[in-house]
Amino acid sequence: MEHSYLRYRSLWATGVVTSPSCKIGVDHDKDxxxxxxxxxxxxxxxSPSTGKLVRTFRGEVESSGFESSPNDGGRGEVVAVAVPVATDAALKHAVAVAYASGVVRVYRGRDEEDRFEVEGHRGAVHVLRWCPAACWLCSGGANGELVLWDCVGERGAWRLAGHKRAATDVCFLGSWTGGGTGLLVSASRDATIRVWDRDRCVETISCEAPAMGVDAAESRVASAGDDSSLRLWEFSSSEENLGSSSSMRRARPSEACQQLRFSPDGSKIGCLTATCLEVYAEQRREKKTKKRKRSLLVLVATVFPTDRPRSFGFLRDSVVVFGTRANTLEMRGVNDDDRDDDVRKIGVLGHRSAVRSLSLSSDARSVCAASAGGLKIWATASPTLERSLAAVKKVLSVCFVPGDSEVVAGAKDGSLRIVDVASGIDTEATPPHAGAVWALDAAILGNKICVMSGGADRELKIWRLAKSRTLKLTKTLDVEDEILAARFVCDVRFVAVATHDACVRVFFADTLKFKLTLYGHKLGALCVDGTTDASLLATASADKTIKLWGLEFGDLRRSILAHDDAVTALLFFRDTHYLVTASKDGALKMWDADRFLCVQHFKRGHVGEVWALAASPSGDRVYSGGADRSVRAWQRTDEPVFASEEAEARLDAELRDDRRETHAAIVAESSGGPSADRLADAIELARAEDAKTDDHHHHHHQQPSVLLLGRTTARYVLDALAAVPSPDLETAILLLPLDLLTSLLDYLAATLDATNLELVARAVTTAVKLHHKSVVAHEPLRAVLNTLRLSLRDSLGAERSIYGTNLAALRLAAFTT
Known part of the structure; x- marks a missing residue:
């Protein structure tokens, strides 16, 4: 009976305030x-007023372990959100969500289960926009196609194909309810603006305007892009077209416009660049009458957020909210006197950069995540932040000290700091490393708390935690290359060190004496771990493989191509031989180290590189962190998993996946039966013609068959043999009856010459191999083969002589030149 395992499912994810790949939206609720x-x-x-998380809709909930989803892997990332602008719309609480896979999901209200999905794009969706009544939704894809969705009927209405490059923005104009004359305006990277009347393009404007915005009255459209102009277009309901009403040069023409939006009251226009927000306002009419050539738009404020902006939105009371690339939301006030006031910043719950290291406390109640912005300690029961510890330097590694009252962090500048979890006070250990600290681990060694560190300076250091809660250096070991990972393994009996020279060295933990070196990886070894029973050691490398070693003699048990990219982290579950690996390809996998099987893939996880892993002592929880700045928890369930069924499900999903970048070159296989039938028909026809020729009574009265086309019977059979495809020749000869095979060899012996020598030799050799027993037992067949043997030997000898002569001539010519 096949061995069964237990499945792990995603439990929660935290650490992300706003993804840099998705522009923010503003829900203008009345409350x-x-x-x-x-x-x-x-x-x-x-909530901008309180800074708290109000609601979360999970992106994917698995219903079956074998069910494949278009949102697996990186294609499950949210790339666009859209919220209805009008508060009196039919679906005023709705929100539309687009994924990198092209799937569009619409939540009708505040109930997560009240939703529907549509799929009409072959690639990622770049833009989403609601119509004013929230009855229609438009999505624009990376290939330039626009799809209009009927959200009442939950179906696609029209596919608009006109743009040659990716769509960048869309907006609705006019009335889209009843028999209204509504228009759709779209912008693209192909330097055109197109105006659509439902299913047809009514106007095309050549304009560098990848960003657009529409006012609340749906009567004016603002456009800006890579050029230095900001244009304001007015919609004419009678003529159903756009007319340029005004244009001006932007205040910062060297920076391209990334996003353009009107304020809720339509009095201001925000133009977002790579560094700031330019806020424009429309001049009053009496000023326009005094000087007609003066532009209608004037710059009233320039707002510089603290971090690089990715998107923005207008709130009430002249407040703008920025979604930044640093995983924060920043609210600032906009005044007409060209000043900006700080309002609020939401970012304490977000990691500033990729999560590079994770460490779990000994009681499994807290998990510490390290990133460039510092350390964050999360409660494992629910994703609540217990402590946020800012760091001046970029933190690369972290580990809890036994007792869970301190955390040790290693930085890129080589410093090593011990941080008190309760107070947040940190103390630097001296002397520091001369390079980045890539490896940290802590354990109780000889009734003393010890911390091991290693990094780019090629030194492995053992520190002892003193009573003053400071680190004292006790031992230093020089290693041949940069240390990328170091672990206490096998219940602190050994120290395993993975280095950049693709080797893993094992030392005794108490004395740091050398035990053995493991060779085999082709690129640098990135991670290492061992079982608690000291029988196995697992190593992983940038060469995409994991290797399992016997720890007693250092013998290689198995090398497995585990991932599609470098394997960045691995760990054994305590008291088991089950292994979990993480990779830069974004996947997490569980392995059985005894059977060398991939047990399962952790589905619907990270959408980027995974850098860190941690697991509870009982193995019921696994935690992962990666480049998407999130920390994810995986819970072991009671659902059984069979490795063979998982492998079949993965294969089926790959075969059904039409979004793969590469495909196998599938060649239709032929059985060779049709070729054998045609060859047999040719031999039978030739034999019938020869029988007619041998009949002296009808010799002068019978005409040869027209199928011979004036050829002799032997030449006709030879041409039929040459028409057999080369891959089918063996099968065609195998399927011939013995009497037809004898006739075939007779005809080949009669037509053997220099022009068909290769074909005849191959056919005769194949026939002898396939029908060896029949040749031995059949006298007429042996006689034919004797004739062919002599003829082929002479012909092949002549060909060999010609080849030798030509080769000697070529060598002589090369020598003389």
Whole structure:
């Protein structure tokens, strides 16, 4: 009976305020304005007034372990959100979400289960926009196609194909309810603006305007892009077209416009660049009458957020909210006197950069994540932040000290700091490393708390935690190359060190004496771990493989191509031989080290590189962190998993996946039966013609068959043999009856010459191999083969002589030149 395992499912994810790949939206609710953001796979609502997380909609909930989804892997990332602007719309609480896979999901209200999905794009969706009544939704894809969705009927209405490059923005004009004359305006990277009347393009404007905005009255459209102009277009309901009403040069023409939006009252226009927000306002009419050539738009404020902006939205009371690339939301006030006031910043719950290291406390109640912005300690029961510790330097590694009252962090500048979890006070250990600290581990060694560190300076250091809660250096070991990973393994009996020279060295933990070196990886070894029973050691490398070693003699048990990219982390579950690996390809996998099997893939996880892993002592929880800045928890369930069924499900999903970048070159296989039938028909026809020729009574009265086309019977059979495809020749000869095979060899012997020598030799050799027993037992067949043997030997000898002569001539010519 096949061995069964237990499945792990995603439990929660945290650490992301707003994804940099998704522009934010503003929900103008009557009760409270909320900021809607994409958070990797999820959609989150933040309150600008309180800074708290109001609501979260999970991106994917698995219903079956074998069910494949178009949102697996990186394609499950939220890339666009859209919220209806009008508060009196039919679906005023709705939100539309687009994924990198092309799937569009619409939540009708505040109930996560009240939703529907549509799929009409072959690639990622770049833009989403609601019509004023929230009955129609338009999505624009990376290939330039626009799809209009009927959200009442939950179906696609029209596919608009006109743009040659990716769509960048869309907006609705006019009335889209009843028999209204509504228009759709779209912008693209192909330097055109197109105006659509439902299913047809009515106007095309050549304009560098990848960003657009429409006012609340749906009567004016603002456009800007890579050029230095900001244009304002007015919609004419009678003529159903756009007319340029005004144009001006932007205040910062060297920076391209990334996003353009009107304020809720339509009095201001925000133009977002790579560094700031330019706020423009329309001049009053009496000023226009005094000087007609003067532009209608004037710059009233320039707002510079603290971090690089990715998107923005207008709130009430002249407040703008920025979604930044640093995983924060920043609210600032906009005044007409060209000043900006700080309002609020939401970012304490977000990691500033990729999560490079994870460490779990000994009681499994807290998990510490390290990133460039510092350390964050999360509660494992629910994703609540217990402590946020800012760091001046970029933190690369972290580990809890036994007792869980301190955390040790290693930085890129080589410093090693011990941080008190309760107070947040940190103390630097001396002397520091001379390079980045890539490896950290802590354990109780000889009744003393010891911390091991290693990094780019090629030194492995053992520190002892003193009573003053400081680190004292006790031992230093020089290693041949940079240390990328170091672990206490096998219940602190050994120290395993993975280095950049693709080797893993094992030392005794108490004395640091050398035990053995493991060779085999082709690229640098990135991670290492061992079983608690000291029988196995697992190593992983940038060469995409994991290797299992016997720890007693250092013998290689198995090398497995585990991932599609470098394997960045691995760990054994305590008291088991089950192994979990993480990779830069974004996948997490569980392995059985005794059977060398991949047990399962952790589905619907990270959408980027995975850098860190941690697991509870009982193995019921696994935690992962990666480049998407999130920390994810995986819970072991009671659902059984069979490795063979998982492998079949993965193969079926790959075969059904039409979005793969590469495909196998599938060649239709032929059985050779048709070729054998045609060859047999040719031999039978030739034999019939020869029988007619041998009949002296009808010799002068019978005409040869027209199928011979004037050829002799032997030449006709030879041509039929040459028409057999080369891959089918063996099968065709195998399927011939013995009497037809004898006739075939007779005809080949009669037509053997220099022009068909290769074909005849191959056919005769194949026939002898396939029908050896029949040749031995059949006298007429042996006689034919004797004739062919002599003829082929002479012919092949002549060919060999010609080849030798030509080769000698070529060598002589090369020598003389």
């Amino acid at each position: 409270e304005e909320l900021v809607v953001c994409g958070a990797v796979r999820d959609v989150v609502w933040w």
